[in-house]
Amino acid sequence: MAGKYDELASQIVDLVGGKENVNSVAHCITRVRFKLKDESKANDDAISALPQVIKVMHANGQYQVVVGNIVEDVYDAVLKAGGFSDGGSVDAEEDDGPKKPADVIIDLISGIFQPMLGTFSAAGIMKGLLALITFIWPDFANNGAYTTLYTVADGMFYFLPVVLGYTAAKKFKMSEFNGMAIAFALVYPTMVALTSGEVVGSVTLPVLGTFSWYADFMGIPIIMPASGYTSSVIPILLMVWFGSKVEKWVKSWIPAALKMFFVPLITVTVTVVLGYLVIGPIATVICNLLADFFNLLFNLPAVGSILGCVIVGAFWMCLVIFGFHWSLVPIAISNLGTLGHDFILGSVIAHSFSLGAVLFAMYLKNKDQNFRGIALPAIISSFFFGVTEPAIYGVALPDKKAFINACIGSAAGGLIIGITGAVVYMSGGLGVFNWLSFIDPSGVNGINHMIFAIIASAVGAVVGFALEFITYKAPEQA
Known part of the structure; x- marks a missing residue:
């Protein structure tokens, strides 16, 4: 049975140069985003004139067709029309040519955060509703219904590194499960509980502040934020980026017969250990500096x-x-x-x-x-x-x-x-x-x-x- 947007999607695919001109396709909340082999083959005017197409944009190394709130339906129809694989990828090597540094950065950030924004916003709405209800009816906070609904509201925030571990791994072209495994290690309850124990050492650095640790790894301090890495952003992004490099390196030399088990073993172990000892503290410093800058401005x-x-x-x-x-x-x-x-x-x-x-x-x-x-x-x-x-x-x-x-x-x-x-x-x-x-x-x-x-x-x-x-x-x- 033909879908409501099948004809529109077919026209879009044809006008961007056909499916053979498409490296990959994705979407955000209003735009179907193509990565084309040759953007000059796309007909901007013809696509813009299509019914329900708002605008065509060239940005961040992408060919973006703005369709507004119907984007998910149009996106699904585009996947169907082009015969693209789940997630919008086609079986072809991406060759976008040189990009400006700003385009690379924005494309990276948007690619990591866009897939989760709908659910992330939904969790935020639930948090806001619960805050409003408990402001009006304080006793509701002691109700089992509140506890149950709060898991909906706070669960994604608490385990945000796991979500980002998945989306970042896709963006950095590494195994999504390796990315999630790294994130699981960051939010593992035993490690999170470390910061509630006794401080065994601390150091104060000029401008950067005081850093404390509650355990060590063979004599090397494990420096963590006071709240651990739950709900954090920058640490997992840096770790997954580093992990993608480790994974690529391991794949380059390990025998094919051992890849299935030993690539994840080496990648995740090395990344998690260095993550806790080096990358995490660096990420904490970055977070503190960014927060300090905006605090200073504001x-x-x-x-x-x-x-x-x-x-x-x-x-x-x-x-x-x-x-x-x-x-x-x-x-x-x-x-x-x-x-x-x-x-x-x-x-x-x-x-x-x-x-x-x-x-x-x-x-x-x-x-x-x-x-x-x-x-x-x-x-x-x-x-x-x-x-x-x-x-x-x-x-x-x-x-x-x-x-x-x-x-x-x-x-x-x-x-x-x-x-x-x-x-x-x-x-x-x-x-x-x-x-x-x-x-x-x-x-x-x-x-x-x-x-x-x-x-x-x-x-x-x-x-x-x-x-x-x-x-x-x-x-x-x-």
Whole structure:
């Protein structure tokens, strides 16, 4: 039986140069992402003109077809149309040619984090809902239902290194099970429990701070963060990258008859041991330095918090366009793991509301039905789900002025966040669901930061709407 998007998918595959021109295909929350052998064979104009295609982009060494919220259905149809293997890969060597360093970095980060974002956001939404329920009904925290639901909310955060071990292994082209085995060793309960024991030694380094250890490996200190490596990001990424090099090296010399067992044995053992002794402490230093940098920016006397929030809020959608917003995601998740809160994600709360309001102003003044058919779903997507690509690429960016007005509204929301000092306490959903991320699970700030987030969202929406409503002229009025 033909699927709803089979014809669209078949046209897309043909117009990118046919399946023989495709090295691999993947998707994020709004885009089907092709890696093509020769991008010049793809017909940008013809693909952009297809129904339900919002825009075509060339970014991060990928050919990206933006289709919005129907991306998963279109992606499945593309796999079917091209006969691609599960996960979007085809049986061909990738040959993307030289890339700019920035493209390589962003492609790496997005490739690791994109596959997990849907489930990660769902866990964050559950965390926010539980925080809201226990704020209203404190005794619920003692209920078995709360404990059960909290496993849904916190399980993925706690075992985040395992998830990243899998996605990073795929990206670094090593065995996914070896990557997961390395991650399992990082979150193994016995190792996690070490940091609750007695400190057997410590050292203080200038700028970097004090490092303590609770056990040693044949006389070498095992230096770990106080909370261990659960919920951590950078340590597992560095370890899997190193493990991929070890695995490749072992495969190059070990006899074929021994590969099945000894490649995993040597790869995982060497990586875990050096991970705990060398890579982990280096990753901890990196995390501390990154956190210190943003703390320094956001805590500059008098203007730091305001300046940081306004700058990040104003340029967040610009970063989204080029994919550079992914460079901030690991830092934000690291902040949540080390500080228990994050100011980066907090500062951008208003961007989707400002963008949605800008489109709503355009919607009210533009009576063209084709325009309205594109704008209305993008408005809903921006407001309620925080998915902004359809609004950016389909409406705001082509208008230019609308995009600038949306950025100004986002900056206004960032200003409110900066003034109030509101932060997120979890990586939750997007749009209205992101408000729940501002609830303090400890109860110290309660829902105060969520209220500030709602105010910031409203201010961003009002500023964006007002600027666009005053300045926008529909085509028939121009």
